[in-house]
Amino acid sequence: MRIVVLDDYQRVAREYGDFGSVPGAEVEVRHEHLDGQDALVAALRGADVVVAMRERTAFPAEVFERLPELKLLVTTGMANAAVDFDAAVAHGVTICGTSMYGNTKSSNTAELTWALILACRRHVVAEDKALRDGRWQTTVGTDLAGSTLGVLGLGRMGTQVARIGQAFDMRVIAWSQNLTAERAAEAGATLVSKDEFFAQSDVLTVHLKLSERSTGLIGKAELAAMKPSAVLVNTSRGPIVDESALVAALTAGTIAGAGLDVYNTEPLPLGNPLRGAPHTVLLPHLGYVTEGSLRGMYEQVVEDIAAWQAGAPVRVLAAPA
Numbered sequence: 001m002r003i004v005v006l007d008d009y010q011r012v013a014r015e016y017g018d019f020g021s022v023p024g025a026e027v028e029v030r031h032e033h034l035d036g037q038d039a040l041v042a043a044l045r046g047a048d049v050v051v052a053m054r055e056r057t058a059f060p061a062e063v064f065e066r067l068p069e070l071k072l073l074v075t076t077g078m079a080n081a082a083v084d085f086d087a088a089v090a091h092g093v094t095i096c097g098t099s100m101y102g103n104t105k106s107s108n109t110a111e112l113t114w115a116l117i118l119a120c121r122r123h124v125v126a127e128d129k130a131l132r133d134g135r136w137q138t139t140v141g142t143d144l145a146g147s148t149l150g151v152l153g154l155g156r157m158g159t160q161v162a163r164i165g166q167a168f169d170m171r172v173i174a175w176s177q178n179l180t181a182e183r184a185a186e187a188g189a190t191l192v193s194k195d196e197f198f199a200q201s202d203v204l205t206v207h208l209k210l211s212e213r214s215t216g217l218i219g220k221a222e223l224a225a226m227k228p229s230a231v232l233v234n235t236s237r238g239p240i241v242d243e244s245a246l247v248a249a250l251t252a253g254t255i256a257g258a259g260l261d262v263y264n265t266e267p268l269p270l271g272n273p274l275r276g277a278p279h280t281v282l283l284p285h286l287g288y289v290t291e292g293s294l295r296g297m298y299e300q301v302v303e304d305i306a307a308w309q310a311g312a313p314v315r316v317l318a319a320p321a
Contacts, residue, residue, distance in 0.1 A: 003305065004044055005029040007053040010289070017298030022305050033057075033267055041066045048072065049308075051301050054288075055080055056266060061087035072096065074304045076297040078317065081210055085319035094308060095317045098300035109287035110160035113235045116259030117144075117203055119281045120231045142202075142229070145169040150201025151189060152218075153236070154179055158207030159187040173200060176208060198225040203233065210237035218242065223249040231257040235287045238263040243274060250277045261287050 001024050005013045008029050013019075019027045028047075033056060034040045041063060044050055049072040052059070059073065064087045071093060075083065078097040088095050119125060123139035130138040149165035151158045151174045158174070165172045166188050174189040175197035184191040192200065204226065208214045218232070219242040226232070232255060234241055243264050249255050257279035266285055268274065274282065288294075300315070307314040 001025055001048045001309065002046055003027045003049040003051065004047045005051040005301075007033055007056045009033075010294070012294055013051075013298055016295040017302045019302060019305075022302065022309065025305075037063060037066075044070065049074065049305055052076070052080070052083075055082040058082045059088070060084050061090075064088055064091040064093060072305065072308050072313075074098070074301050075317070076301065078315070079209075079320065080317070081320075085317070089319075094313055096304040096308065096313055096315045097317045098297045098304065098315065107157075107160050108290045108293050109235050110157055110164065112261060112283070112287045113157075113161050113205055113207075113233060114164055116233045116235065116261065116281055116283070117205065117231070120233065120257045120259045120279075121203070125281050144203075147171070147202035148173060148200050150174070150197050150204040151187075152176060152197070152204065152206045153208035154184060154187050154189060155207060155209075157236075158205075161205055161207060162187045162189050170203075173197060177213065195225065198222050199227070202227065202230050204230060205233040206236045206240055208236055208240055210239060215239045216242050218246075220245040220248070223254055226255050228253060229256050231255065231259065233259040235261040238266070243272075247273045247277050250279055257281075259283075261285055 003019065003025050005027065008031050011031055013029050019025055030043060034043055040057065044067055046069055048069060050070060052073060052075045054076055059082060061084050064070065064084070073083065073088060073093055073095045075095065076098050078099060083095060085095060121144060122141040126139055145168060147170055149170040149172045151162045151172060153176045154162065154174050162172045162174065172189040173192045174184045174187070175192055175194050179191055181191040217240050223245055246258060250258060259281040260274065261283045262285055263274065274280065304313070304315055
């Protein structure tokens with residue numbers, strides 16, 4: 001049985017997942033991202049099992065058509081918008097997932113959200129560079145206490161972020177299309193209208209799932225409605241924010257800055273304008289990249305493969321409703 005593991009950038013898949021425990025497994029681990037469908041198909045040809053890291057690699061119908069030997073696709077996480085589930089079923093491919101945090105109860109994306117918020121508000125990156133260049137105290141930071149944290153989406157992650165905001169003595173407001181006042185109050189936040197949300201947030205942090213409804217939700221008009229002193233943080237999914245509109249807003253000073261961990265295209269292309277946008281802190285999608293998270297995910301990847309091989313697959317995923 002040939003198993004191909006994709007996008008193991010940190011080279012930890014073999015260490016964290018006991019692939020040797022799978023009888024008859026021949027494992028190939030890819031450490032660099034495969035760009036383009038032809039390169040992907042060439043690398044996966046003859047594979048019985050493919051392990052995909054989150055939504056880094058698209059699996060549309062054409063890929064399943066070109067990989068007739070593929071029988072099992074394991075994705076980290078319990079959802080993957082980059083996979084055509086109907087096509088997988090039509091080609092006899094089982095799709096299994098892992099919990100996003102493996103066997104842990106980590107809040108690592110919420111933690112990274114606050115790393116970005118603090119880096120933006122206290123100019124951590126700029127001051128680090130200034131110090132290395134021989135300068136001392138070149139910026140003025142912004143207090144969190146007494147300011148307004150706007151949480152876009154109050155699911156599990158957004159709720160964790162909201163509660164930390166309270167610990168910083170911030171006023172916490174929230175908005176999303178189906179959010180109720182009662183649900184917001186449970187998370188320690190106040191539900192406001194969409195217009196009030198963008199106008200009042202000093203720090204606006206995104207915690208929505210990517211869908212047709214959320215794609216491009218933060219565009220030119222929403223950015224223009226924000227305070228010029230506000231910062232935007234996105235650790236959710238890149239396409240929720242219109243990248244071109246964000247670059248324009250940062251360049252014009254419409255908003256004060258942005259902390260980003262996610263992008264429309266990942267890895268972020270070298271020529272992407274965000275790389276040169278002012279007042280930004282850019283990270284390479286590190287929200288879930290911790291030892292506890294990756295170890296737990298790869299452990300469950302091996303469990304998925306072994307269970308499927310035994311004829312009793314676990315954590316089987318279906319097409320989103």
